[in-house]
Amino acid sequence: MKSAVETLNPTRVRLTVEVPFEELKDSLDAAYKKINQQVTVKGFRKGKIPARVIDQRFGRGAVLEEAVNDALPKFYTEAVNEAEVNPLGQPEVDITELKDGELLAFTAEVDIRPTIEIPDYSGIEVTVDAVEVTDEDVEKSVEQLRDRFASTNPVERAAAEGDVVTIDLEAKVDGEVLPDGVASGVQYTIGSGELLDGIDEAVTGLEAGAEATFTSELKGGSAEGKEAEVSVKVTQVAARELPELDDDFAQMASEFDTLEELKADSRKRLENMKQYDQATQAQERVLDQLIELAEVPIPEKLLEDEVNTRKHNLEHHQLGQMGLTIEKYLELQGKTVEEFDAETREQAVKGIKTQFILDELVNKEKLNVNQEELTEHLMRRASSSGMSPDQFAKAVVEGGQVPMLVGEVARGKALAVVVEAAKVVDTNGEPVELDDDEDETAETVDASSEETEDKAEDKPEA
Template sequence: MKSAVETLGPTRAKLTVEVPFEELKPSLDKAYRTIAQQINVPGFRRGKVPPMVIDRQVGRETVLQEAINEVVPQKYAEALQSHDLQPLAQPEVEVTRIDDNEAIEFTAEVDVRPEITVPDWHGLAAEVDDLAVTDDDVDEQVEALRERFGTLRDVERAATDGDFVTIDLVATRDGEPVEGAEVTGMSYRVGRGGMLEGLDEALAGMSAGEDTTFSSQLVGGDLVGQDVDVQVRVTKVAEQELPELDDEFAQLASEFDTAEELSADVRTRLGNGKRLEQAAAARDAVLEKLLEQVEVPLPESVVADELTERRRGVEQQLVYAGITLEKYLEDEGQTQEEFEADLDRRVRDAVAAQFVLDKVADQLELGVDQQELIEHMTRRAQQSGQDPQEFANHMFEHNHVPELVAEIRRGKALAQIVESASVTDTSGNVVDLAHLRPDGTLGEPEGDSGGDSGGDSEARPESDAEGEPAQV
């Protein structure tokens, strides 16, 4: 086999491959055997039809095409390896020459991984916001805890924000009920939002036994985004009574004896959570600094595919949140064009980050062991709400394991980049990332007797190899 490569662009290559007929012959013989099993020819048993008879019955061209269909993928893979090309998508293949008993030739155009040079990433400097837990943050968490232990008491008055109402609801379009848009006896908290636009405004001021109709748009089903009339009837109004924040409540709701100890623990937990958020911000800031120093050509087909996936993710999140894209854009103060431009920027940054982190992982010769793969699949399953075993089976069955391995390697590469960086907060304090534990606490520095270094890869902030889903 002879092959040549032509560079069509930084991320596009064209392979020209010539296959001598002797290398095609095994596939040709197999094609004859396959066709012999498929046809009936008087005087010959099935599977015993000679090649010359098959040529007369179905045509030599048909047999050649069968053989070519098998050999082209094999020779394409060999040519990729020979020229050290890493494809990013399926190739566009064209058979350009068939000389029977001599050779065949085909071309394959494909998007390939760009050649990039990553500068020295040690000691990158980045800044993140200060880690701060305010009294309001603590009060909000304590209030949420009190609400978990709150009780409901029926009231004979109009509903206001924060009240719990029991409602019957039906949506109609042109006077006909909309299938799947009818509920009875549903409990709903006024002011919570996230169900139907206009529902909270309609419920405010309504008493038990009253009903009203308002216009809204459905956020799911076949009529998503279309105007409907919604009739809602209130059957009960209840207000929530919260327990006093005292020592008795602390003992009821936690392992602490006093309300002061409970509040202190809430503050500590919030601090740990904010430390993890700060670490994630540091990861993003360091990666952004690195990307600013690298020129990364991007294959448009890869960007387009990723944009499609991101849009689908946005649509799903909006459906779960119970709002339309138009409502989301209105709340965010964005136009459709601004939203698309922001999504395109995020995708391009994510794709560029993948290429850069892959390069760093190669330079560091990072590997992935079985335990790391299992833990990564378990986390991915938990994040998507799936059973870990079912998720793992799906990944293996659909050959997605190489993608997961790439994600892990990128995460490990970014962890090393971040750990070597100099990260400070806006007040100038050094942000300790090397000893950050998964729960947001800090381990002891290396060298302290009996201390946990906290410096293993599990304690470092991970990179999502696919880029973070677009947040809505």
Template sequence: MKSAVETLSPTRAKITVEVPFEELKPSLDAAYQSIAKQVNIPGFRKGKVPPPVIDRQVGRGAVLDQAINDALPQLYVQALQENDLQPLAQPEIDVTRLEDNTLFEFTAEVDVRPSIELPSYEGLSVQVDDLAVSDEDVQEQVEALRERFATLKDVERAAADGDLVTIDLEATTPDGEAIEGGQVSDYSYKVGSGDMLEGIDDALRGLSAGEESTFTSQLVGGDLAGQDVSVTVKVSAVKEQELPELDDDFAQTASEFDTVEELRADVTTRLERGKRLEQAAAARDAVLEQLLDGAEVPLPESLVTEELAARRQEIEQQLAYAGMTMEAYLDSEEQTIDEFEAELEKRVRDAVASQFLLDEIAKSQEIGVEQEELQAHLMRRAQQSGQNPEEFIKHMLEHNHVPEMVSEVVRGKALASIVESATVTDESGNPVDLKNLRPDGSLGEPAAEEAEDAVEAPADEAATDTATESSEEPAADAEGDTKES
């Protein structure tokens, strides 16, 4: 077999393959045997019909078609390996020449992994925010803890922010027609939380038990989603939160500490650890951004289009689960649809480019994956998705997603190695210690495996998908990996 490659673009190749007929003999023999078992020809037992008879009775063309179809996948893979090509999609194959008993030729056009000239990535310098925990941050956490231990008491006054009210709610069309599914009874709601229909907080403020108010809002789901409706809300009870005194008794009740000072110190420590993890994430993002800025990574447009479609579908599903329309989401983000699409496309392009780039770096560093690393990564992914680890791993195995998981680990290790070699400082010029950062955000002198996990675990997530949305945006983790054929 001979093969030649024509580069159609940095991400697309055309392979021309010539196959002498003697190399097709195993496929031809198998085709004759298969057809012989399917035909009934007088004078011959089933499965024992000789090839010349099959050629006369069935036709040589049918034999050639079956033999070529059976041989093509293996021949295509062999041509890819001979030319060191890595496909990113299914090929477009055409049989261009067929000379019986002499030669068979076909071409295959396919999107391929681009060749990338790696930028210098040793000793990068990045800056992150200072690690700052304010008194207000600590107080906010302490107040949240007090609210968890708060008690409720009925009050005979108008509702105000922070009160819990019991309400009945009914939504009707502007013509007064009741809306199916637009009724709620005995629902407990915290005034000012903003967790229900737009306008309900303003309607509830000032209402006492037994009073009602009508306001105009828009439903976020159902057939009338996005349309104006009339909503009547009636208050049946107003309850006020009574927070426990912030004293040593409370500290002992709400925590393992004996004093409020010890409780505050623990809250401060936890916030500091969270800030360290935020610094680590910011450092990874900054390093990856520098890598992308310094490299030219051609992207197959078909792959970008496929990823964009998948990401849009994921966002739409998440908005639907949240009971929010795209229009309402864009309003909350103060974005136009064009701005949203442009931002989404940039995230997708950066995600795909980062995958190609980190794969190339991993290849240059000969980074491999141990079984324990893969197992730990699968466990993390299961936890992130809220799934049972055993069921998650079983799904990955059954649907052949393990190679994708291996790629994620490899990319994470590649990015982690670059982050470790980078100089990371905060805005005040202080060095940021990432090498000794533990997964819980504390600093110490962990064992080698723990030190690697501390950087790798978040790093592979960033490498897998730089388009991961913030907590305010609808798109979450994406298993946004580029699927390779």
């Protein structure tokens, strides 16, 4: 077999391949055998039809087509290896010559991973938010905990903001009560914004037994998006009572004996959260600068596939679970279709660049992923997916996604190398020391690349 490679642009090549006909012998034998099992010819046992009879009855062309389709992946792979290119996606194959008994010639155009020069990243500098926990932050955290332990007691007075009212609702559109527009015994905290627009104003000032009517746009159900006339009746008004902030509360709401111990723990938790946010911010900003420094050509077909994948996953998975259409989502986001398309394309470009750069850095630094690192990453991914580690691991193996997970960890380690070399200071000008947590760095990489996955080498067909 002879092959040559022609570079069409930095992300696409054309392979030209010539194969002597004798190298098709195994595929021709396989083609005759396959056809033998599929057809019957009077006078011959199934599977024992001579090749000359198959040629006469079904045509030599059908045999050649079957043989070429069988042989193409092998010859294509040999040509790719000989050219030392890294293909992305499925090649476009064109049979340029097929002379029975003499020669098979074909071309294959395919996108490839571009050659990337890793820039000098030692001079990267980023500024991140300082870790500052104020007394007000601590008080707010404790108040949120206190709010979770609030109790409610019925009162005989008009409802006010913060009260919990028990209400009956009836919604009408064009004077007709909706089949799913009636609800009884609904508990609602005035001011929470968890129900219909306008309900806070309607029930505020009502005592038990009183009724009111208001109009509101329905947020769900059979008449979603339509204006409805809603009748509301208050059947009970209950005041929320918060527990006293003292040592008894600390013992009830936590494992601590005193309120001061509870506050100290809240401060520590807030500091840890802010340190985590600070580390994530540093990783994201270092990655952004690394991407800006590197020249990365993007294969157009890969970018098109990535954009379509992101749109499909958003529309059919994320929004589908929320009961939203893409039109409603864009309305809520205040975006036009053009703005959404531009934003999606920008995210896809960043994801592809992130993978290309970090994969090249993995190779350059000869970074490996051991079993312990892979297991830790798998455990974290399982936790975020809501699956048990065993369930997640089984799904990963059955879906052939182990290489993808290995790639995530490896890219996380590559980004960690860059972050370690960067200068990171906070908004107070103080140097920031980041923990060397490569798995958390991998999460930053995942967030950037999101849907982008390495495209497997597809088998071509004539």
